[in-house]
Amino acid sequence: MTLRLAEPIARHSIASDHPVQLATPLLEVHPGLLLKFESDNPGGSHKVRAARFIVRSAIASGDIVPGHTTVIEKTGGNFGFGLALACQAHNVPVELAVGLEFSAVKRRCLELFGARLIGLDMLERGATPREVVEWHLEQANELERHYFYTDQFHNPASVAAHELETGPEIAMQLKAWPEVKKLTFVSCAGTGASLTGIATALKHAGYAVDVVLVEPQGCDSRNGIFTSHKLEGMSVGVVPPFLDWNLINEVRTVSHEEAMETRQTLARTLGFIAGNTAAACLTVAHTLARSASCEHKVLSLMYDHGLWYLR
Template sequence: MSKLIRTRERLLTKLELHNPGGSHKYRAARHIIDSAVRNGDIVPGQTTVIEKTGGNFGFGLIAACHRYDIAVELAVGLGFSKTKRDLLECFGATLIGKDMLLEGASPKEVVQHHLQHQDAHGKSYFYTDQFNNPVGVDAHRHQTATELACQLIKAQAGKEILFVGCAGTGASFTGVTLGLRDHGFDVETALVDPAGSDSKAGTFTDHRFEGMAVGVSPPFLEWSLVDQHCTVQHGEMLLAQRQFYMQSGVYVGNTAAACLAAAHRLMQQPQYADTTVVTLAYDAGLWYQDLQQSVAEGVGPSDPCGN
């Protein structure tokens, strides 16, 4: 169970970066792999798991598959953290399609190519397909949210919760929101995007908040669960990241820091005066060493949630 820590009187963060694999993605990865092994879709020692990932889901798959002696092949976009790509290989994954990616192919096209030619290469693939596999929602609804609910009760957080999160596939946002409601919490939500992006509208800009606004509308995000849409500037994210480290000693990743930046603003609004605000520390900040720079002056709009 990952810890829940308090950095402000009404701000609680669940440290999902302390899961095996280093992120919240381990939960979905393990749930998918365990289900596939039980169902016979994966035969340990024979089947190779294949996936396209920005890194975190890949680390989760490596950790989940190691228990069964399952090989892992990953297509990772060249725009993602080089540190992650190097360590994925170091920890045992095979990064596939490097030449194709250099020539302009997408990770999805790399996976499709390998699936189409698996017989010729003597492979038997199982495609975990995180963007189309609903098992990930179940993992967060029945595991992440259940843990969080118990921790919130222990912390005497009250029943009114504002969950501030982001979405890649949308599995964690949907699963945590539904799970907390299953446990009797009155949950309002805020979805965070990088400045200039709107995941619902399918509008995406270049950004380094890896794990959110990934270029496609989140397939598992139930939009009826989203009460507010917030945007965060790059400088705001860096500032929130540093502040969280000074308060907790925990160096969170970019998506977590972006959600914290939005949470800080939302907490100042009168309607949340008695509401507990909850975020997830999706992964650690050490993956993104190239972003360690001074926070620029003018960290963004006065209100990232457009109010």
């Protein structure tokens, strides 16, 4: 299969007036199915965008003082990579509470990226990552830390990152398909920031956008119903705080087995290993692409690569 590729674009950093290369590829991986390869970002996922935006905004406001402040967060990994990268250039240390159920490979790589993993003894005794962060914030004086809690589930800069950067970037790349007028955006939601930001930006760019929310089998985020599942990064146990439900046209559920079958097919046919949430979304997107046309494409994200999740 020949992939159709949108040209990368240069955009401007929030921190400077010099253009930097931020674009990740947009590929037509199957007739009618466009895939934004966020796995090509530094840090390997779309989460680096929100982390970068939050850190720069906090430095600009004085909430983070380089050389003095330590950033702290609870994360399953991807947002942590983004924080480690965003903070490194500003001499800002990062401390992360990562649940033991998340990929051991991610935990090792977070340390390689320069993050300090905290609260392991607390987590082994049954504490949650949130409780680890709360304890460290309460003990900041004793620990001789001046913490800034990025709090990705309550920080609106997460949405702004995707509404002001990712969404417009996709709209720019869609010029490679000038006939497209309508998009079906197939997405999942952890915080809901990327779905809301991207969908809003694409609508503002003049596209008719239908949004299909993908959830693990047995989950219903709108009504706060969650089951244990292996699709890390989606339906994470809380109603997505930034998800604009007015954007959602349809909800579809996917089993772990279906997602893994899609991941295997993508790897064998195109040579890309999708992360679990990307594979779940692609399961739905591939089906919907059968009704795509020149004017109507299905769009989804390669949130991260699947190497983290191999056991």
